[in-house]
Amino acid sequence: MGLAATKLHPPVPPGQLVRRSRLDDVLDSGVGGHVRLVLVSAPAGSGKSTLLASWLAGRPEAVAWLQAEEGDSDPARFWSYLVEAIGQAHPIAAGDVKPVVVGSKGDDLVVVSALVNELAKIADPLVVVVDDYHLIDNGSVQRGMERLIDLCPRQVTIVLSTRIDPPFRLGRLRVRDQIAEIRGADLRFDTDEASGLLGSAGRSLDRALLDQLCGRTEGWAAGLVLAGLSLERATDPGEFIEAFRGDDQFVVEYLHDEFLAVVDANDRQRLLETSILEQFSGALVDSLTGTTGGAKWLSDTAIVNQLLIGLDRTGTWFRYHHLLRDLLRLEAHQAFPERIPGLHARAAAWFESQGDHGQAIVHRLAGGDVHEAARLLLVHGPRLLAGGQTETLRGFLDQLGDVAKTSTWCALLYGWCEYIAGRYSRAEGWLDVMLDVAPEGFDHTPATSLRMNISLGRGDVATALDAARNVTATHQPALYSCDLVTAIGAAHAWAGQAGEARRTLRFAAEKAEAERFRTAHVLALVYQAIVEFDDGSAASAQITASTAVDTARKFGLATYHGVAPAYAIRARTGGDPVRAHADAVHALKLARRASTDLALGYVLTACGDTLLGLGDSAGEPLLAEARSVFARCPDPGVAGRYLTRTESRHGIAEVSGSRAAVLIEQLTEREMAVLRYLPASMSQRDIAAELYVTLNTVKTHCRAIYRKLGVGDRRTAVQAARDLHLL
Known part of the structure; x- marks a missing residue:
């Protein structure tokens, strides 16, 4: 959009431009000496932007300029703009990096790795300027910028213009002679x-x-x-x-x-x-x-x-x-205080007519018209979500106050924000709000992906599987969004439904590749590796896990936490002990950053299994940690079964259900009726009330079910029943 484009160009030098040779010399020596950072730090009104704009006008290097604004503290927004600025200045593959920014929601480790890899390919000098950097107050962005400065290739110079020093280790740069500085006194x-x-x-x-x-x-x-x-x-x-x-x-x-x-x-x-x-x-x-x-x-x-x-x-x-x-x-x-809201309304109407819904929302909120802001979020909210700008989206939603509770789409968007932040109970609460305010005939399909992801995030495979089956029973997969197809495949994968999982995940990977949805593409491959490993094919699991890892690296997502299970499976199925140990360590590092309970428990189990197999006793506490993680999961599916079998194989615990599921004796019709309720988060008393029988009757049926399935508890019984196609 026209307005956004102005952020990516230096300001026009004023008519009364003064060439300041003594300061130009400092800047020239910084670029010529290949310092990592040129820092222009001075109070407001000191002429920082004008100095840099006029200096750059006389330099031969390509220039990437980003004019920071307060809203740019959102990591996904900041890195999207910076990548775009660099892409306009130099022919890097910005189109390959931007999906990484979106998919990782601006994760500093993921984005900087991908960006540095692209910058390393350029041969000509490049100057990257961020003006008004003091407006960036996000810790993730700060860490990423410092890391970018540390890792940038020699031909790239980072220039920051700011009113206050950034929270970097500037002393280290000074000792290494990797910084050139212009201060307030210099600018006088x-x-x-x-x-x-x-x-x-x-x-x-x-x-x-x-x-x-x-x-x-x-x-x-x-x-x-x-x-x-x-x-x-x-x-x-x-x-x-x-x-x-x-x-x-x-x-x-x-x-x-x-x-x-x-x-x-x-x-x-x-x-x-x-x-x-x-x-x-x-x-x-x-x-x-x-x-x-x-x-x-x-x-x-x-x-x-x-x-x-x-x-x-x-x-x-x-x-x-x-x-x-x-x-x-x-x-x-x-x-004229009484005219201010009307002026904001006019501005909002103009921006909306130009298709700039973000600025239109800003002015609607500034003018106090929260209902119109909520209306605009129906269009702009999904774009922010798709662009990974969850902090910007949440900021808008917070400003709506109670109005957000009256809007179906705002409630759904709030739910996604909470889910991404790992607050599953709050996300479910917003889904309930959405149901309460949804008009008659509202299509709930857009909420299905969120509901399934929340269930999987909490380790409730049964609920996710039910949702997946309900969707596939009424719609064709080609009509689904990419994230929904991937979520459906994930539900079948964690439930051990190999055939359905393979078909769905294969389609999800193809759809994600066609739509250039990089993270969904990688996740589909990761879940395929889980399916192959659970199905007992170590060779197939090794190939699929390696493909997932290689694809993630190609997309700049090697440090994305969602790839952790693939590294863990590659470690468990690999033949090289050194590489297996390295993969296990890397998988643990990634999984501990942001993984859901289900994925974290699975990675802990696979890495513990690998390390114990390599004779490393550090694997045993990992299995203990996995047990504590799965304890808070209502139904961990095949991940819980994998832990049980691993503990038994390494002699840590003798647990029933550690072998392949075998039906010792056929279940009666009444026992099957009780079995169908076991995946749900219902107590035995609730099941009794649902079936109009006594609590003791349900307890008796449960004991019989466990005995006939050869298991010792409810969660193991659920997965065993799935493996035997009883559920």
């Missing part, structure tokens, strides 16, 4: 530079007055620009400079008294009304203010006022310097 304008900045007003001043003005502003760029606005009108420059102060405390009062007071009434009205915007074009100004000639007004104003900053080479998009913007907003709230 000396007398000669100030003269150029002030333009014609500066050239008419004698040296003594220029020295005095630099002293009063302490060389602060914004203060000098403000002084220049009034020097053009000052009858006595010396008297003006004597009274002028260029510090932060003076700025608001000065702008109000000396700038707004002399602006034409129509221009003043436009300035105040457009202050609600972060960035604007002529068309947007006209739509917002109900006037015409906005494009010319912007270009004319930018010529005489350096506090209106151009954002593209075409002179289309602009923004106010933050000092002027803040003053104008304050003044607008004092002058």
Whole structure:
């Protein structure tokens, strides 16, 4: 979109551009010396962005520029923009990295690995700039940027412009001579530079007055620009400079008294009304203010006022310097507070007409119209979810307040946010809210994938399997979304339904490949490996697990936690002890980062099994940990059975059900009736009430079921019954 594109270009240098050779030399030596980081750290209004934009205009290297905003703290959003900026500057395979960003939801380890691999392929120098980096306050993004700086190839230089130092280990970079720094004191304008900045007003001043003005502003760029606005009108420059102060405390009062007071009434009205915007074009100004000639007004104003900053080479998009913007907003709230919501509504309508629903939502919320914001989220929410921007989505939903509880789609989106954060009970709560407010005839299929993923996340294979069977009984797989097909295949895989799992996961992998849905593609392969291993084919499991790992590496997802089971299976089925040990260690590292209980327990079991087989006693505590993980799973499916058999094989415990399922004696009709209820999270008392029998009768039937299946507990009985096709 046009507005987003302005984030990926340096601001247009002002008409009164001053070449600052002494600072250009510092920047040149940083790039020429192949330092890893160029840090420009100084207070607001010091001229950081202008310095970098003008310096880069004279450099031969390709430049990737990202103008950070507050919303860019969302990891998926930040890395998507940075990858796009780099892709526009240099022919890296940005199209291959962006799906990794989306699929991993901006996971710093996953994204940086993929990005560094692409950057390593380029031969020509590249400068990557992030302006206003102080607006990024997400720990994951900070870790990722520091890692990117550490791992970037020699031909890439990272430049950060910020008001405060980033939370990096800067001392280590200084010791290694891998950083070039420009600080606030360096950015202060000396007398000669100030003269150029002030333009014609500066050239008419004698040296003594220029020295005095630099002293009063302490060389602060914004203060000098403000002084220049009034020097053009000052009858006595010396008297003006004597009274002028260029510090932060003076700025608001000065702008109000000396700038707004002399602006034409129509221009003043436009300035105040457009202050609600972060960035604007002529068309947007006209739509917002109900006037015409906005494009010319912007270009004319930018010529005489350096506090209106151009954002593209075409002179289309602009923004106010933050000092002027803040003053104008304050003044607008004092002058016409009752009109502010209406202005936001106009802005929202314009952005929606341009297809920019994100900005439309921002203005609807700013104007207090939460119902319209909720309506827009029906379109934009799924896009944010598909783009991995769950933090941005949750921020919007939080601002809706109780209105989110009245919207079917908002409740569903909230559920996805909670599920991704690993809060399954809250996710289920939002699914219940969705059911309560859903209108008659609402298609619940979009919620099915979430419901199945929640069930699998909690280790409730039975519930997930029921949902999968209900969906496949009424729809054709070709109609499903990629994530839903993968979830259906996963449910069958964890339930030990090899035939159905293979068919579904094969289709899921093909669909994901066609749609370039990288994470779903990899997960489908991972679940196929689980199926092959559970089916007893070590050779097939080794091949499939290796394919999953190799595919993940090709997509830059080698450090994605979802690949952990594939590494664990490759370790368990491999013939090389050294590689098996390395795979097991890597699988554990990945699984402990963000895996669900089901996947974590499975990886712990497989790695414990592998290590014990290699004579490493460290495998035994892993099995104990797996047992504790599965204890909180209602139905861990084949993963729980695998643990039971592994413990028995290594002599850790003699547990019934450790061998292949065998039906010792046929179940009676009443026992089959009770068996069908065992996968559900119902107590024996609830089952008795459902079947209209006594609790003792159910207990008697359960004991008979366990005996005939050769197992000792309910969960083992459920999986044994599945293996025997009784469920």
